[in-house]
Amino acid sequence: MSETILDLKNAAIYQRESLILSEVDVTVNKGEFVYLIGKTGTGKSSFMKTLYGDLPLTEGEGTIVDYNLRTLKEKDIPYLRRKLGVVFQDFKLLTDRNIKNNLLFVLKATGWKDQKAIEHKIDEVLDKVGMKSKGFKYPYQLSGGEQQRVAIARALLNDPELILADEPTGNLDTQTSVEVMEVLQEISKNGNTILMATHDYALLLKYPSKTLKCDGQRVFEVVQKSV
Numbered sequence: 001m002s003e004t005i006l007d008l009k010n011a012a013i014y015q016r017e018s019l020i021l022s023e024v025d026v027t028v029n030k031g032e033f034v035y036l037i038g039k040t041g042t043g044k045s046s047f048m049k050t051l052y053g054d055l056p057l058t059e060g061e062g063t064i065v066d067y068n069l070r071t072l073k074e075k076d077i078p079y080l081r082r083k084l085g086v087v088f089q090d091f092k093l094l095t096d097r098n099i100k101n102n103l104l105f106v107l108k109a110t111g112w113k114d115q116k117a118i119e120h121k122i123d124e125v126l127d128k129v130g131m132k133s134k135g136f137k138y139p140y141q142l143s144g145g146e147q148q149r150v151a152i153a154r155a156l157l158n159d160p161e162l163i164l165a166d167e168p169t170g171n172l173d174t175q176t177s178v179e180v181m182e183v184l185q186e187i188s189k190n191g192n193t194i195l196m197a198t199h200d201y202a203l204l205l206k207y208p209s210k211t212l213k214c215d216g217q218r219v220f221e222v223v224q225k226s227v
């Protein structure tokens with residue numbers, strides 16, 4: 001039986017008092033790779049933000065990695081985010097420290113203490129994204145694609161049950177987007193569940209998968225051919 005990682009029922013997504021999406025029914029099961037597409041301003045980021053607790057869910061039902069989004073408290077958010085790996089368009093790496101120390105910062109902040117385990121974990125995630133030899137570099141010494149690979153490594157640190165990637169290739173050229181996508185595909189093949197917002201339709205064609213579309217304040221599943 002498939003395990004549900006994300007389940008929204010009749011949910012409404014708001015930015016303050018503006019309704020962005022309504023009657024949202026979305027289920028993501030363990031191991032799925034799901035795209036969230038839609039024109040600019042249709043609510044992809046607002047949808048993602050609701051999932052990682054940046055926007056409150058005030059209407060409908062929503063559970064994500066066993067958290068109830070309707071009853072989510074401010075103090076729960078760091079724990080929810082530990083079970084999620086969030087990847088952003090602009091990487092959000094700390095510019096004042098090298099890659100290993102970027103990852104170390106997250107591990108320390110999430111309670112890791114054992115030095116051996118920390119080193120092993122950092123090597124493991126950098127290896128997964130093909131960046132093991134570049135841990136000593138600073139973000140500004142890396143290309144956009146490399147920085148995004150590090151951001152993906154960072155998202156993997158706490159073995160997330162769901163990876164939320166909001167336009168992860170939005171700042172990258174076509175070739176680099178494909179390289180980052182290959183990394184996400186590899187991670188997906190290893191059993192990770194991924195929800196990726198994108199407006200890059202070429203990637204959808206190259207790597208077909210379940211696709212949700214934001215349009216007219218609704219979210220619905222589309223069949224690939226009609227995308």
Ligand SMILES: Nc1ncnc2c1ncn2[C@@H]1O[C@H](COP(=O)(O)OP(=O)(O)OP(=O)(O)O)[C@@H](O)[C@H]1O
Nearest residue numbers: 015016020038039040041042043044045046047199
């Ligand atoms: N902080 C905010 N306060 C108020 N309204 C906002 C805020 N952020 C976004 N919106 C509005 O919410 C709507 C959806 O925006 P959102 O960023 O979710 O769309 P999107 O599909 O992610 O767009 P893009 O592809 O450009 O990132 C837009 O009309 C936008 O103007």
